[in-house]
Amino acid sequence: MNLTYLALELRRTIRAPRFLIFTVGFPVIFYLLFSSISGGDPDARTIIMVGMGAFGGMTATVSAGTRIAAERASGWQRQLRLTPLSGQGYLFAKGMCGMLIALGPLLLVSIIGMSTGVHLEPGQWVQVILGTWIALAPFAVLGVLIGQVATGDSVQAIGSAVFMLLSLGGGLWFPPSQMPGWMRDVAHVLPSYWYGGIGRDVVTHDLQATRTLLVLVAWTVVLALIVTRRFRADSARV
Amino acid sequence: MMDSSTKNGAAVGVSGLHKRYGDVRAVDGVDLVIAPGEVVALLGPNGAGKSTTVDMVLGLTKPDAGEVTVFGRTPRDAVSAGVIGAMLQTGTLLDDVTVAETVSLVAALHRKPLSVSDALERAGIADLAGRRAARLSGGQKQRVRFALALVSNPDLLVLDEPTVAMDVETRREFWRSMREFTDAGRTVLFATHYLEEAEDFADRVVLMRSGRVAADGSVAQVRATVSGRRLTAVVPGAVVDDLRRLPGVREVDVRGERVELGCENSDAALRALLHTYPNVHDIEITALGLEDAFLALTATEESRS
DSSP: OOHHHHHHHHHHHTTOOHHHHHHHHHHHOOOOOHHHHHHTTTHHHHHHHHHHHHHHHHHHHHHHTTHHHHHHHHHHHHHHHHOOOOOHHHHHHEEEEEEEHHHHHHHHHHHHTTTEEEEEOOOHHHHHIIHHTTTTHEEEEEHHHHHHOOOOOOOHHHHHHHHHHHHHHHHSSSSSSSSOOHHHHHHTTTHHHHHHHHHHHHHOOOOOHHHHHHHHHHHHHHHHHHHHHHHHHHTTTT | OOOOOHHHSSSEEEEEEEETTTTTEEEEEEEEOOTTTTTEEEOTTSSSSSSHHHHHHSSSSOOSSSEETTTTBOHHHHHHHTTTTEEEESOOOOSSSHHHHHHHHHHHHSSSSOOOHHHHHHHOOOOGTOOBBOOHHHHHHHHHHHHHHHHHSSSSEEEEEETTTTOHHHHHHHHHHHHHHHHOEEEEEEESSSSSHHHHOEEEEEETTTTEEEEEHHHHHHHHTTTEEEEEEEOOOOOOHHHTTSTTTEEEEEEEEEEEESSSHHHHHHHHHHHHTTTOEEEEEOOOOHHHHHHHHHHHHHHHH
């Protein structure tokens, strides 16, 4: 756990305003747009808010990791491999940076939701914000993995494709109840389905807490093993 | 071959090292023992296997066969212990981060680092601390990389083409601070293209070609692998073919009246030259340098392949 590294990564992210505007701006715009289309139904508005908050959080964590591809191309990864930094320490700094950045869109969408007619109990707000935030862990790791396998040229496309598929399949853009049956079956495999379910539960009241926890932990552990192994191997000149 | 006792005391012990990329044998059987405190230059033409060897010493690349130890440990353990400081050839800096931030980060990752200001001072970049890497010149970036190599306070410094983007003045300064560092008894392994750097700075020269060690010894020893001297003189009316027939002469190079003779036996050549061209003047005879040895050793390889 090297906090200096985490702090540096956060500073770097904040210095890239385009990245921040993209990750924070889109979910807010989508929320305002979709919720105005949905009319006055408060439940629909809440579903859209939690979905867009989750979408923004996920986009931010995945995108934060994908910036690794450029660092690998520049040889920075090799420099890091010449320090005692372990694969776990690396993953912690990178992943935690993505998760902290994700607090931006998650909180902003919630605040805007609160001021545009979404009413929740305090406990429900905690569930929507804190629960969703903690459940970002597998996506933080996934972002790092994409950054590790993609090249500087391909990473944008791969990153976008991944978070769009995850958003769509996870029911973050429209709830799973509106999906065709085959799609709902596929969605059950995705971490984003369970992740999105945490926020949706404040309207649908159908959270399967144990199963959600197991699926998300399983995704996180498997991806983390791949990432740390990859960090050790990934030092050849690119 | 090295026995285990010398290997355990060695700063760097490399034995039977092999690495291939596809059909290319980048490193093809390298044995090398570097004693603590030695300053060793790794020379060789492009593609000789220098960088691959350096990568394996640093644990960045896994050898196909053979073994590397650094102060008796695996390269990875040595890196974790902060024993190795390395200056890599390219990249390695984040454009959006300042010099001080980069050096601080690497310092924070190590267990017993130098202070950041000390590292910046030694690398001669204290005045650049607040600048982002994107706005540094090539030579300045090299010095930042040097600071990164120093900041862990390592016992072994490994430098891959350290002065490549530096101008003459910067280069001189760089070697001055390097000397300060090695005077404290530390070990240095550096790969370079600049033969005069090896000549001026290294205790020992290891010349690689085609993935193997072609020559290994002090500068004087490696130089001695090519025998002979160079004779230069102004020879009015010189005829190349006649010069070539002089006894003891191996090579002839004529530019106007200025003649350069590569000699196996410069005494015999000089006598004959004075006899054939009585008005020859400005005669100079010098020993062949490392560059001549380098060219001779690498040229034999080209003509063989």
